[in-house]
Amino acid sequence: MSLSLQIDHFGFLEDGTFKQRYLVNNEHWDQKGGPILFYTGNEGDITWFCNNTGFMWDVAEDLGAMLVFAEHRYYGESLPFGQDSYSDTKHLNYLTSEQALADFSVLIRELKRKVLGAQESPVIAIGGSYGGMLSAWLRMKYPNVVVGALAASAPIWQFPDMVPCGDFYKIVTQDFARSGLNCDINIRRSWKAIDNITATDDGLQWLSGEFSLCSPLKKTDLDGFKAWLQETWVNLAMVDYPYEANFLQPLPRWPIQVVCKHLSFDPSSVSDYQLLGGISEAARVYYNYTGNCPCLNTSSTATGNLGFIGWYYQACTEMVMPLCTDGVQDMFEPQDWNFQAFSDECNSLFGVRPRADWAATVYGGLDIASHSNIIFSNGGLDPWSSGGVTRNISDSVVAIVIPDGAHHLDLRYNNEYDPHTVLSARIQEVEYFKLLNHSELHFPC
Amino acid sequence: MSLSLQIDHFGFLEDGTFKQRYLVNNEHWDQKGGPILFYTGNEGDITWFCNNTGFMWDVAEDLGAMLVFAEHRYYGESLPFGQDSYSDTKHLNYLTSEQALADFSVLIRELKRKVLGAQESPVIAIGGSYGGMLSAWLRMKYPNVVVGALAASAPIWQFPDMVPCGDFYKIVTQDFARSGLNCDINIRRSWKAIDNITATDDGLQWLSGEFSLCSPLKKTDLDGFKAWLQETWVNLAMVDYPYEANFLQPLPRWPIQVVCKHLSFDPSSVSDYQLLGGISEAARVYYNYTGNCPCLNTSSTATGNLGFIGWYYQACTEMVMPLCTDGVQDMFEPQDWNFQAFSDECNSLFGVRPRADWAATVYGGLDIASHSNIIFSNGGLDPWSSGGVTRNISDSVVAIVIPDGAHHLDLRYNNEYDPHTVLSARIQEVEYFKLLNHSELHFPC
Numbered sequence: 001m002s003l004s005l006q007i008d009h010f011g012f013l014e015d016g017t018f019k020q021r022y023l024v025n026n027e028h029w030d031q032k033g034g035p036i037l038f039y040t041g042n043e044g045d046i047t048w049f050c051n052n053t054g055f056m057w058d059v060a061e062d063l064g065a066m067l068v069f070a071e072h073r074y075y076g077e078s079l080p081f082g083q084d085s086y087s088d089t090k091h092l093n094y095l096t097s098e099q100a101l102a103d104f105s106v107l108i109r110e111l112k113r114k115v116l117g118a119q120e121s122p123v124i125a126i127g128g129s130y131g132g133m134l135s136a137w138l139r140m141k142y143p144n145v146v147v148g149a150l151a152a153s154a155p156i157w158q159f160p161d162m163v164p165c166g167d168f169y170k171i172v173t174q175d176f177a178r179s180g181l182n183c184d185i186n187i188r189r190s191w192k193a194i195d196n197i198t199a200t201d202d203g204l205q206w207l208s209g210e211f212s213l214c215s216p217l218k219k220t221d222l223d224g225f226k227a228w229l230q231e232t233w234v235n236l237a238m239v240d241y242p243y244e245a246n247f248l249q250p251l252p253r254w255p256i257q258v259v260c261k262h263l264s265f266d267p268s269s270v271s272d273y274q275l276l277g278g279i280s281e282a283a284r285v286y287y288n289y290t291g292n293c294p295c296l297n298t299s300s301t302a303t304g305n306l307g308f309i310g311w312y313y314q315a316c317t318e319m320v321m322p323l324c325t326d327g328v329q330d331m332f333e334p335q336d337w338n339f340q341a342f343s344d345e346c347n348s349l350f351g352v353r354p355r356a357d358w359a360a361t362v363y364g365g366l367d368i369a370s371h372s373n374i375i376f377s378n379g380g381l382d383p384w385s386s387g388g389v390t391r392n393i394s395d396s397v398v399a400i401v402i403p404d405g406a407h408h409l410d411l412r413y414n415n416e417y418d419p420h421t422v423l424s425a426r427i428q429e430v431e432y433f434k435l436l437n438h439s440e441l442h443f444p445c
Numbered sequence: 446m447s448l449s450l451q452i453d454h455f456g457f458l459e460d461g462t463f464k465q466r467y468l469v470n471n472e473h474w475d476q477k478g479g480p481i482l483f484y485t486g487n488e489g490d491i492t493w494f495c496n497n498t499g500f501m502w503d504v505a506e507d508l509g510a511m512l513v514f515a516e517h518r519y520y521g522e523s524l525p526f527g528q529d530s531y532s533d534t535k536h537l538n539y540l541t542s543e544q545a546l547a548d549f550s551v552l553i554r555e556l557k558r559k560v561l562g563a564q565e566s567p568v569i570a571i572g573g574s575y576g577g578m579l580s581a582w583l584r585m586k587y588p589n590v591v592v593g594a595l596a597a598s599a600p601i602w603q604f605p606d607m608v609p610c611g612d613f614y615k616i617v618t619q620d621f622a623r624s625g626l627n628c629d630i631n632i633r634r635s636w637k638a639i640d641n642i643t644a645t646d647d648g649l650q651w652l653s654g655e656f657s658l659c660s661p662l663k664k665t666d667l668d669g670f671k672a673w674l675q676e677t678w679v680n681l682a683m684v685d686y687p688y689e690a691n692f693l694q695p696l697p698r699w700p701i702q703v704v705c706k707h708l709s710f711d712p713s714s715v716s717d718y719q720l721l722g723g724i725s726e727a728a729r730v731y732y733n734y735t736g737n738c739p740c741l742n743t744s745s746t747a748t749g750n751l752g753f754i755g756w757y758y759q760a761c762t763e764m765v766m767p768l769c770t771d772g773v774q775d776m777f778e779p780q781d782w783n784f785q786a787f788s789d790e791c792n793s794l795f796g797v798r799p800r801a802d803w804a805a806t807v808y809g810g811l812d813i814a815s816h817s818n819i820i821f822s823n824g825g826l827d828p829w830s831s832g833g834v835t836r837n838i839s840d841s842v843v844a845i846v847i848p849d850g851a852h853h854l855d856l857r858y859n860n861e862y863d864p865h866t867v868l869s870a871r872i873q874e875v876e877y878f879k880l881l882n883h884s885e886l887h888f889p890c
Contacts, residue, residue, distance in 0.1 A: 006800075009803070009807075010455040010456075010541060010543050010544070011455075011456075011538045011539065011541065012534075012538065012541075012762045012797040012798070012800075013534050013535055013537075013538040013797070015797070015798065089457075089458050090458055092458075093456045093457065093458040094456065096455060096456065096457075098455050099455070102806070102807070105806050105807070106806055109802075109806055141586060142806070142807075142809075143809070143812075143815040143816070144806075144809035144810060144812040144813070144815075145806070317457045352457040352458070352460070353457075353460065355451075355457075357554075358454070361547070361550050361551055361554055361587075361590070362454075362547070362550070362587075364587075364588070364589035365589060367588075367589040368589070370588040370589075370817055370818075371588070372815055373815070
């Protein structure tokens with residue numbers, strides 16, 4: 001379904017509207033006050049998030065809940081200017097989190113007005129990752145619209161001057177270190193091995209063959225190749241789920257353990273060629289688990305369901321998230337966070353410059369104690385937990401940590417391989433929902 | 446002083462900045478944690494609000510407080526596009542309450558960063574009328590920036606479907622009814638008397654002379670003349686202070702009592718001419734208390750310090766405040782609230798249409814119980830109390846009612862004629878401030 005919404009909620013010159021898509025399931029909804037679980041869509045097609053948020057489907061019957069999945073503007077089919085939405089800076093101007101929160105608020109109020117019985121239904125915002133940030137922010141900014149929020153793996157503190165920029169990659173590294181002997185050590189050594197081998201044209205050719213790259217590497221591609229590998233390890237850390245799954249890519253259970261099987265050799269006993277051979281086998285776990293991939297494409301790491309350009313624009317404007325590496329506490333090549341370089345890149349790409357301090361101003365930064373009814377869940381394996389809320393802030397802004405969970409594992413369908421920590425997290429979340437359902441009670445300490 | 450701020454906080458296409466003016470006094474400021482009382486400027490020149498908010502000056506020493514008065518964008522000297530700010534819809538596009546709140550938040554964060562000692566100083570937002578709405582909303586939307594707010598005479602509920610549209614004029618009428626025998630009855634009869642007398646050219650001429658109008662009335666001016674009179678009575682109700690004052694106009698103490706002395710005759714015993722003679726004397730109390738006004742100008746009712754066009758634009762966009770009269774419970778000619786007519790007028794004036802439901806969505810409507818640390822004060826004589834919060838919402842969102850107070854009397858300088866109710870209101874407000882000063886305690890019930 002879709003609803004016509006203002007393209008600009010915060011100005012009156014642009015009075016156009018666009019159609020926001022949303023999906024509804026009320027199979028289990030108790031029309032006499034059953035809650036509405038409202039997924040605050042993130043940077044992609046909403047059907048994809050709908051299919052990857054099994055938790056909501058699993059708990060709908062117990063809660064007598066209506067499920068709503070709302071698509072974020074500028075993603076999927078919710079394009080304010082149709083095919084022109086991404087054509088230039090002018091058309092991109094309404095792609096902001098504040099506009100998206102206003103969309104969600106107007107949509108919820110409209111549903112409550114139009115759907116018989118919904119007026120008495122408390123609405124609980126749910127989201128994962130950026131969608132989790134949005135669900136927390138929706139409760140913070142529009143507490144009249146949602147009685148509470150579950151913000152899963154939501155790095156609301158991954159902004160300048162809130163958390164150390166190196167924590168993210170430290171967690172990635174820890175995931176590899178714990179998943180196999182020498183695994184992080186061999187990855188840390190691989191960067192130099194790449195430099196060594198690609199110093200010659202023969203080496204370049206060998207590496208392209210070893211990795212079955214779709215286009216052979218050139219000298220000028222090296223930074224890109226390394227960035228692609230680095231992002232591969234990051235993505236593996238995000239989706240290190242305890243069972244076979246297909247979120248960003250089809251993967252085996254505990255994929256990092258599978259990756260690390262190829263990288264368990266004693267680092268002092270192998271040549272650069274042997275090391276990179278292992279790295280190439282490891283990368284194939286991510287890119288070719290199905291065996292259907294004839295060659296590896298270094299220009300793509302994740303699923304096509306995510307709106308890459310849109311998210312890049314958001315990072316270039318509001319969502320400024322400093323990340324850095326030092327090569328010591330993490331397994332990557334040292335790289336400082338360079339705001340100026342990032343800003344210049346944004347300016348040349350989109351004609352905009354990021355506002356580093358804005359997110360802290362508008363969304364409260366570390367100072368969120370005066371809000372209420374927000375559950376932050378984080379997985380200990382998830383690199384994004386570096387910017388997450390992992391301790392209770394008050395009796396009403398609470399944290400759930402799932403030590404062996406990756407990126408919003410709790411939002412996925414129940415699975416026989418689920419560790420007990422995620423099962424108890426889900427039970428706790430449902431208990432909180434039931435408290436919220438009875439008006440605005442605070443959570444028990 | 447002034448600070449450069451983004452013209453558009455909510456988009457990145459318009460990357461220009463403008464200079465926001467603010468006034469600072471730190472004569473009494475205790476640099477070791479003394480609070481910052483921050484006046485959230487409303488629709489006018491900030492120096493005028495600074496001069497008319499004596500309360501802040503009166504309490505600064507006791508609290509060890511810094512005083513800051515921040516000017517609202519598009520008013521006074523804080524013009525985003527200089528002389529062009531009002532030139533067309535395009536330039537007016539950034540005149541919204543959300544932009545103003547963002548301005549205040551950025552300014553406060555900047556002050557805390559730059560002023561030695563200010564980092565530890567809790568900031569309390571204070572405002573009256575629309576400025577009071579802004580101070581309440583600032584706490585609601587940016588609780589990370591201000592620890593609390595005093596919203597004096599802030600009609601945050603004067604929006605569609607929140608309060609009866611007739612309450613405003615009912616309160617005006619009550620003020621006149623209680624201030625003199627037959628006063629409201631004679632005003633209620635005056636509208637028909639105007640119709641009767643102006644049915645002839647001689648009558649029109651007589652009326653123009655009787656009121657010493659600067660330009661003689663024409664038949665087509667009658668609606669405007671009545672509207673001018675109606676606004677005169679409304680303004681008197683707003684500024685019915687217990688002592689001589691000059692807020693909108695220079696006036697005697699308890700001006701409505703003085704007005705009503707001219708309207709105390711038995712309504713059945715006077716002719717239309719005698720009735721309107723009394724009305725004219727009554728109007729002069731408002732327009733010519735000083736005796737310096739050679740003629741009355743029906744195109745102006747209030748002070749030039751208020752930005753009339755800017756406020757009209759805001760009413761035509763976000764600040765949709767339905768008012769209506771029935772001639773029975775109030776002393777005015779019956780007039781329904783007609784949204785469509787209003788919208789059409791806005792469209793022809795500014796090329797924009799008001800969004801009737803937006804304020805309720807973005808600022809919570811009646812549902813503000815989840816917020817904290819907000820004091821709403823209202824005067825029982827003030828017509829704007831119709832849309833104010835006059836009952837405690839929680840132990841942290843509280844109401845103070847000053848039965849014999851007009852429009853934000855509590856924000857004015859102490860005066861020997863102040864009724865005890867306003868004195869005790871001010872004492873209570875300062876007590877709350879001291880609680881806020883010690884972090885985010887909730888108010889005692």
